[in-house]
Amino acid sequence: MKALNRSGGYRDRISERRVIKLSIDIKSGSMSVKVASNQFGFDSDKISFKGSVREATVLIGKREKPLKIKPEENILHTTSNRVTPVGEAVDYTWRSENSAGFTLTWTLSCLDHLSAVTLRASVTNGTDENVRLREIVLARSSSGALRCEGDPAAWLLSPISHEGRVGHLGQTLSSVNEDTIQMWKSMNSVIPFKLPTEERYNDGRWRSYKDFVTLYTEAGEYGTTMGAAGEPAADVRFDCKVNNGKMRLDIISEMSDVLLEPGETRHSQEVVILAGPYDEAVGTLFKWLGATHGSRTHQGPRYGWCSWYDLRWDITEETIAATVSEFHKRRDQLPAQVIQIDNGFERKIGDWRCNNKFPNGWAPLVREIRETGAEAGIWLAPLGMHSSLGYLGDHPDWFQRNAKGELEMEDNTWGATTYWLDPTHPEVQSFIREIVREERQEGFTYYKTDYNTISDRCRFYDPKMTRLQAYRTFYQLLREEMGEEAYLVACSGFTRGIFGFADACRIGPDSIDEWSSAHLPCTILQAIRATGKTAAANGILFANDPDVTYTMIRSQSEADRNPREAAGCRLTLDEWQTWHGFVGLLGGMQIISDPMEKPAYANGWRNFEILTPPAPELALSLHAGTDMNHQRFGFTAKRAWGDFASILLWNAEDKEASLALNSNRLDPLGKSFHIWSFWDEKYGGIADSSFATPLLQPHASLLLRFTPVAENPEQPIVIGSTLHISMGAAEIANITTAEHDLVIHLNDGGASDGKLFVYSTKPLVLHQAEACAVAGIEKANEAVWSIQIAERQKGKNQVIHIRF
Incomplete structure (x- = not known):
């Protein structure tokens, strides 16, 4: 069996099998993949991508003249199996040596259980001269090669990282250079660098993303996630040219002009293309990255x-x-x-x-x-060094420079330069x-x-x-x-x-x-x-x-x-x-x-x-991949004493608007819910997952707790808390209910004073409070009771014993 190595990589599980094929059709879960005549494409749910090619660019000679390396044959060379951090894969490798002495190797991996493929490649310098490797193009398509079913305006193209060039496939954005000019103009500043002249900077149809890009519709249920995976080798650039609802897609491993000596081989970054719901695909991608690049979560947030x-x-x-x-x-x-x-x-x-x-x-x-x-x-x-300190003169080779030897980047934030x-x-x-x-x-x-x-x-x-x-x-x-x-x-x-x-x-x-x-x-x-x-x-x-x-x-x-x-x-x-x-x-x-x-x-x-400590549950955008403003944001909390959901719904419009929850996240919790609002401490009655807010002011929100209605209507249940903004996830340690008793155990989370809200058809009476004070129990609404808590003694077992 093939096992992960210490860095999260992989070793071949079985020996390579040499085969000779001109074209190949592969089924990888819901994806249909075709490779023929140096062209790669796939079909998945509602997305079709056709006819991309592979190539690489090296810089040769003292003048570093660009030379494109393109396959001069289209023969499938080997197949092999491997185990990745997210499961088994089958590799199909094409290898071609061109007349200039360079070998381009391109590998397609299929992960059938994930409806996913990966692309990776390498370049071997078979010449007797040093060259520089600029980039390896894993897939370069023609205009309109990627098409999506339905209305282009229903498909959102977005990075995972924070980049501003987000929009649907029916849009043409302002160009990168236009955005740059306007940004510096708004700061009353002169642009401190030369604007690039390439088309992708001057044409608003182009959108370039680093390392990750997603394309989704229908609240993130259909689409694809593409991102860097595998061992860390190089930055990845996704160049997308959106034109009338169709898209050109180039997937490029940026090799940074690394030196490639005679006989040496350099590998690209591996890139994964996952078809399927946004949450599942992005979760798989991050799991893979955590295994190969590392993660640090043991210290938690501060x-x-x-x-x-x-x-x-x-x-x-x-x-x-x-x-x-x-x-x-x-x-x-x-x-x-x-x-x-x-x-x-x-x-x-x-x-x-x-x-x-x-x-x-x-x-x-x-x-x-x-x-x-x-x-x-x-x-x-x-990495910053102010010019007044003299290091630039004493150690000129310490600084980032381009191919011409010129200093790269400068900043006048702290006075020139x-x-x-x-x-x-x-x-x-x-x-x-x-x-x-x-x-x-x-x-x-x-x-x-x-x-x-x-x-x-x-x-x-x-x-x-x-x-x-x-x-x-x-x-x-x-x-x-x-x-x-x-x-x-x-x-x-x-x-x-x-x-x-x-x-x-x-x-x-x-x-x-x-x-x-x-x-x-x-x-x-x-x-x-x-x-x-x-x-x-x-x-x-x-x-x-x-x-x-x-x-x-x-x-x-x-x-x-x-x-x-x-x-x-x-x-x-x-x-x-x-x-x-x-x-x-x-x-x-x-x-x-x-x-x-x-x-x-x-x-x-x-x-x-009310923020401290951070909520133990981690919120997600409920329509991630399709809602650029993330107007539905929250989590579900699983507790032995009762599950619930804490969700923020907000109005991204500059005018009054209502917002429907429109999410299946509550389905595992139940069919009907008590709705309680954090900021105004109001009970909103009972609703189901089709809940919609009243009209909200521009940029206003409702921070809501959805608590499943109890099977026993006479059983009191906690439906809200103002002690912590998570509304019960961070400050309540346990709740027990007996025939006539409701006992609430608090931990040290949240504010020293606040209120708990309980739905009960019977009146509530304080029996005992330990390590805290109950200032009163009041009827807040029909069958809703407010328990006012103060003087919480942190570090002690805080218990509120209520009888009904």
């Missing part, structure tokens, strides 16, 4: 505070100390897990010693943070290790790494590394130097470069407290879209970090009176509740960034308490 949105560059030792002091006062009520110091403390980008705004150094603050019970966290951008280090250079690696070592010696154990810029055009110091390998090298050395127990949050986007090394991933843009903007990516709407798109990775590859939420909204008049408040929340109450609900149900990182020491924030603390 909750706490970071300085950025509160203080930005106005950070000082005194302002941090004031916030730390407030957390210290509340450590028994709300022990934060991390207090993180963000950008603004450093002397220069590249010189990570604290500046003169921290005259006493790190020792006092780190000690005070630890005394609150929290980890001390620090923000770093280890910051450039980016090459993480494959041994001296750069030593320099980065020293940065981390010094912060570790200062007592920091939580690291938020940002601006981890690695150019697509970089010619690395190590010419054998692809961009993906360089990225993973960088994160591997961070992990090695931080140690296994340190907590690493990667602000690098949803990239395979961090898998296996980062404990948490910033999956989207900055959650700046502005609802939306025509051209800026850093808004709450974009943060919601990113949270929904990537939710399936949460707890599978890492903890998802949606960026900060806010503990309250502030009026503009408050912002006008206090410049520090000007960076505060500019959201409406409805918009804030929608975002807070997303962060709360996600079950990922839960970080706030408000001036919590201010008296005005006394009421904000409870809105932090």
Whole structure:
């Protein structure tokens, strides 16, 4: 039998069988696959893809002239079996040597039990000269080669990662360059780089996605997921040209111009194409990636505070100390897990010693943070180097450069100009290790790494590394130097470069407290879209970090009176509740960034308490793959004392609208449900899975608990809780019911005070409360009772004994 190797790869289970065939038709589950005359295509439920070809591009000679390698024969060379991390596969391999001396090997794998195929290839340099390998095209089709049944507007083409070019097949978007121009114009800035001239940047019909793309209809029931899989080798680019409902699709393994020596073979990234429902396909893809790239979930998500949105560059030792002091006062009520110091403390980008705004150094603050019970966290951008530090002159080979030797990428965020280090250079690696070592010696154990810029055009110091390998090298050395127990949050986007090394991933843009903007990516709407798109990775590859939420909204008049408040929340109450609900149900990182020491924030603390700890269940977008706004978001909780679902329904329109649940997620729980609303504490009666909201204001939401109606109508059941935003998943440990008794056991989750809501046709009377106080039991509605809880003693067994 073939077994997985230590890195999650695979070994051949049986020997290869040499065969000679001109064409082949294969059935892989619901997929029909055909390969003939160097052309690959497939048919699956409602999708047809025809006539793609394979090729590779190498750069030859001193002038690096591009040479395309195309098969000069169409003979199936071998078949073999293997075992992948997601089950058995049959490999069909075509091999062709061209007249220039290069061999292109292309392998199609079929996973019949999954309705899936994979594509991978390799190039062998049979010449006596060094060449550079630019890309391996696993599939390149003609215009309109991919077609979907039905209305093109019903098919959504979307990345899994946070990218803005999302739309249905009936749309033509603005071009990439047009979007770039508008974004920089909206910031009143000049574009700091030359715009690319290729067609895919200037034609709005083109949409390019890194590593992952999905195409789905009918609430994610029909479609396909395509993504990088197998051992980490290279970035993958899906180039999609959408034209009148049809699509050209190119699947490209970007080999980053790696050096290919005589006799050497380089392998592409493997790419999987899965047909079937979105949740199943994406779940399979992430399982495969976890096995081959690694995952880090054992530390779970963190909750706490970071300085950025509160203080930005106005950070000082005194302002941090004031916030730390407030957390210290509340450590028994709300022990934060991390207090993180963000950008603004450093002397220069590249010189990570604290500046003169921290005259006493790190020792006092780190000690005070630890005394609150929290980890001390620090923000770093280890690849950044400000030109004023002189390294560019002293070590010019440390920096990322293109084929012409020109510096790649620059940033003026911190005053002109910051450039980016090459993480494959041994001296750069030593320099980065020293940065981390010094912060570790200062007592920091939580690291938020940002601006981890690695150019697509970089010619690395190590010419054998692809961009993906360089990225993973960088994160591997961070992990090695931080140690296994340190907590690493990667602000690098949803990239395979961090898998296996980062404990948490910033999956989207900055959650700046502005609802939306025509051209800026850093808004709450974009943060919601990113949270929904990537939710399936949460707890599978890492903890998802949606960026900060806010503990309250502030009026503009408050912002006008206090410049520090000007960076505060500019959201409406409805918009804030929608975002807070997303962060709360996600079950990922839960970080706030408000001036919590201010008296005005006394009421904000409870809105932090109701998030902590993160919900044990992890919410998903219920129409993932087809709803770019994820208007149905939530989870089902399985409990011995009673199952339920917590779901957020929100109105993405700029006008009033109603929203139907329209999901089969509740089907396993029952046929009828008690509906209870978190924010307004209202009982909505009994409904089924066809439930629809009343008219909601623009961007407003209902955060609802769906509790199955009890078979015994006289049995009291808990239908809601205001102690935690998950409405019972994080704060209730157990519930027991006897003939005349209802006993509720609470854990330490959630707020120190709040209410439980019970449906009971009989009056409820308090018998006993342990380690908490019951301020009263009131009738909230017909047969609905509100139990008011206060003075919860955390760390003790909290029990509420009710008789009926």
